[in-house]
C-alpha cells in the first residue's frame with residue numbers, strides 16, 4: 001500500500017514539474033517578443049508593462065499597450081499614438097521616455113531611456129519637441145501651408161499682423177500624414193504672420 005502511495009506521489013510531482021516547466025516557457029516567450037517590439041524595451045524588460053519583473057498584473061504603460069494589441073497577436077504595435085501618450089503622467093511622453101518621440105520605430109541616438117510606467121523615472125535632459133516644418137507655396141490665394149503631422153497630436157494655428165498679439169485661427173489634429181491649412185478668413189490686413197503651436 002505504502003509502495004503504491006509513494007509511486008502516486010512521485011507521478012504527481014513529475015506532472016506538476018512538467019506543468020510548471022511549460023508554463024514558464026509560455027510566459028518567457030510572451031515577454032520576449034512583446035519587449036522586443038518596444039524601442040529600447042530591453043532596458044526595463046517586463047517592467048515596461050508589468051508591476052513585477054516576472055510579469056503578472058499590468059502597469060499604466062501595460063494598459064496602454066493592451067489597448068492597441070490583439071490578444072496573443074504578434075503584430076507590431078509600437079506607433080505614434082502610443083508614443084504621444086504619457087501613460088504614467090510624469091510629463092514625458094512614452095516616446096520621449098523610450099527614445100523614440102515620434103513613434104516611427106527609429107530610436108534617437110544617445111537618448112536617455114526611462115521607464116514609461118514609473119513617474120519617478122523620467123528624462124532629466126530637456127527633450128526637444130517634434131516641431132513641424134511649414135511648407136509654404138508662394139502666390140497662393142487663399143493663403144495656405146502644408147506641414148507633416150504626428151498622428152493624434154493637436155496643432156493650433158495662430159496668426160498676427162503686428163507680433164504684439166497672436167490670434168487663434170484653427171485647431172488641427174494630426175493624422176500622421178502631411179496636412180494642409182488654408183486661411184479662409186477675410187483679409188483685413190496688408191500682412192499676416194502665422195505660427196503653429198504643438199499642443200500638449
Ligand SMILES: [Ca+2]
Nearest residue numbers: 086088090092
Ligand atoms: Ca511618461
Ligand SMILES: [Ca+2]
Nearest residue numbers: 115116118121
Ligand atoms: Ca516615466
